[in-house]
Amino acid sequence: MRPPGLRSWTAQEGAPSPLGVTWIESEQGYNFALYSKHAERVTVLLYRDDDVANPVLAQPFSHLTNKSGRVWHCRIPRAAMSGARYYVYAVDGPAPRDRFEWHAFDPDKILLDPYARSIFFPSSFDRHAAMRPGSNAGKAPLGFIPACEPTFDWRGDRRPRHEWDTVIYELHVKGFTMNPNSGLSPDARGTYAGVIEKIPYLKDLGITAVELMPVFQYDPGDGNYWGSMPLGLFAPHHGYATAPSVCACEQHNEFRAMVKALHAAAIEVILDVVYNHTAEGDHTGPVYSYKGIDNSTYYLIGDRPEAPYENFSGTGNSLHCANHYVRKMILDSLRYWVNEMHVDGFRFDLASIFTMIDLYPNPELRGVAEEAEATLARIMDEAAR
Template sequence: MLMRHPHPELQFAYQLPYGAVVKPNGVQFSVYSRSATSMRLLLYKNVNDRDPSQVIEFDRDVDRWGDIWSIQVPNIKPGQLYHFQASGPFDPERGQRFDASARLIDPYAKALAGKFQSNEDGITRPPKCVVVDDSFDWEGDRHLRHDLSDSVIYEMHVRGFTKSKTAKIKNPGTYLGVIEKIPYLKSLGVTAVELMPVHEFPIEATNGEKLERPNYWGYDPMAFFAPHRGYAAGKQPGAQVNEFKEMVKALHAAGIEVILDVVFNHTCEGNEQGPTLSFKGLENSVYYILSEQEHYTNYSGCGNTVNGNHPVVREMIFHCLRHWVHNYHVDGFRFDLASILSRDRHGNLVPNPPMVELIAEDPMLADTKIIAEAWDAAGAYQVGSFGDLRWAEWNGRFRDDVRGFWRGDGGTLGAVATRLAGSSDLYQHAGRAPFCSINFVTSHDGFTMNDLVSYRDKHNMANGEDNRDGDNHNISDNYGIEGPTRRRGIQSVRERQIKNMLSTLLLSQGVPMLVSGDETRRTQKGNNNAYCQDNDISWFDWRLVEKNESMVRFVQGLIKFRRDQPTMRRKKFLTGRPENGRKIPDVSWFNANGDALDWHQPELAMSAYLAAPLKADDPDGMGRDVVMFFNSTGERKTFNMPLHGRGMKWNLFVDTTAPSPADIYPDLDGPVPVSGQAIDLSYKGLMIYVSELVNQ
């Protein structure tokens, strides 16, 4: 007889070996430092206290075990505020930078509270660590385990998603605010949100003053295990812990997974001129890759590089990933500048890096999605060669080729066809699959989709760096006028170009990633590096949902079609050959006349015929054949239906040149092409027809 668990509310939790661990009679504090000569625990009563109410000295002979300093303090409870303080050698030439006066953030801190305080006395006072009780009623919540090949990812910023007054919600800019907007996410049909960094990062300068350029994106980690306090609605220390869990539970209840953007490549401590906040003051030469011991390597472009392949740091990263997976129920990770994980302790790129393999093979991460940004700031570019089948990658080649093709760049015909088919040139080796390619046209870093078709050049003056920051290679166009315009002709081509690129993104083999707000034509006014714009430039403008409801409807229709049709999300690469009894190839390419395509033709016009997989390939099949007609030329083109499709019943699904609602037919009941007549398609246009169900 099958027995259910008698207490389903009792969930598996991952116990961290270091940091502040709650015990029946107090709290155990443990921290690693090999070179410290003494260690102190600073306890505080209130979040705004400048100095501790109690200082506890670790007894070197009693409280040190190997390189771990550990002490149990009785009669303290969750909510207790603390720092560590370590004495040791200050010898930069040998990689040591101890500062006996520095108040240090626990590398394993589960939450921070408060802000940096003024440092007139020369002592930096960072936010305080909070003792956290991990208990939480998950009400039976589990990881959703959506197949990656079925996923549609929505990249978003927790604060920016709901901070605008236009959101009209109770808790703007917070984890709880995301919960209030779950109905909108469900209406889009996305299967996962990819959250820009939610681990702790500074929100003011280390002297307590306002930052000259506010840290909005959050790619400047200060405590890897702690959810960002700035996104909590509650003011009590540690409120962010339960609020984050409430958000995850609510998203899961809506069928939406949570993927975290994690930044294990650098920290906010910067280079040798930067502050001592945590890692520097505990074991500098272990946590960072140093050059000649004294200086910091800068493969991240942010002042330092985390020494990810040192055994101690590697252990910390694994504990961190497991902590987020099992104590917060997150469903996966996107690793920022992941190529740094391929560098050894001297900064050299190594084949088969152990860190990359260990993440893929870790049994406690087996349910998670792992996605690499497969490059770094020092020239490593590993798109297509990062890891094995377990690793997916942001496909930067997809972004560039799709942008170039629709802009009309010569020589892009074959490239965009390869991206549409799943990028087999990048991922077919070593047993990888189309879903290893995370396809995107835009991301947080760069132009929004609206700005991609409205600006030829970046406009970053608001960042205060004289427009020097941000990428100059945007593969964008303004179609006649830089920025907003009332000219209807330009407005029309911009709108169809957005639809062209969104259609290509959401109907390519691989896994699409849509950036929050692109479906509403959100603009950053030409800013392609809005890392410091914690304002209306970056925030989601909810008025656009109604203003551009036709574009939202268009995206909803594309996502629904993708999720319904196995033809659009194959788990194996297309071969161009018939399969499993069908007499036509799984994919075929044609020129406008319906003849075999010459990949060297200068004309950017083609059609693609995608044959539905049979039930033998997809038990949930009932798929349809799909014909896509692409015209990225500057003139109207006439297309013949490919031979495979003649005699079949077809309905128009998408016409990016038509006004709404004739631009998409979500119920697949669009007009039937006139028998024997060619298909007329305007310039910069895409038309898609779908057949009757193949798998009857």
């Protein structure tokens, strides 16, 4: 028998699925769910706009009631959130170990949810604070709590298909639209909206598909112009939106409006996706998310404590794509971009990383590309160099 007054057990304890933060209409609250195999303590922290350094609520997770298997979860009523707009996690666990299981837990670090749909960078954001031990409070990226559902009118949208006459134009959203010689209005330059204004130009060239260079949220402090150092695999890059910090829903809807306009012009949308590494780099790089949540789950770890990360990607780390939950995260990301954002295909950067199992190649992609193809998305990959 559940306690009186509760609609369900999960109204108090939360549910392990789906991962990320989810609005539960029937309970008028949010479900928070985070995977970590090795964590010993997890706390979700909520922040308001007027103070991104001190949480208005710090909700610890109980081993007994807020953990199912390796997923930590809780349910927080909206009435108890004191107007919070952002959320992150604090995670603690065992000390680093040798050989293949090197942990990077720091209970003072503010950690971004890998499933965050939109990411906020406060004006006080400091990449270097994430590279040092100890707290980066007030200087860390935060996940938006979905205060509004990012609904979008997809009526009339049809996915174009060009099986035999495909002409692909690879473009960088900012590079394609930012220069004054683009002929765009100043507000549209460097944005998803700017791509819409350039559709007549693409049509004049006979383009049937655009391949967008990486649009996943990346670290604005990294200095990588191309977006190839992803931080969030579900979040569109905020810097390409006309209102990057006003409303998370608008970031999504600006991207969706671009996709719908391209579809109306019979142009497919293909994403250049980077699932082989992240913006966190090697052991000298920042701790934003994956490292502090469960380092040896998310990354391929070798047998050298002085340089623990295997660097098959050439960027400092390599995602452990053979791990069940890492593979699930990648597949969930692919489904999200196809089902919620209506993209038509993917070009995988350095797809050979998908075949790495315990540091040795495996001839199968272990379902990643096959799952994406089952969604009717185009699949392209970059072979190992």
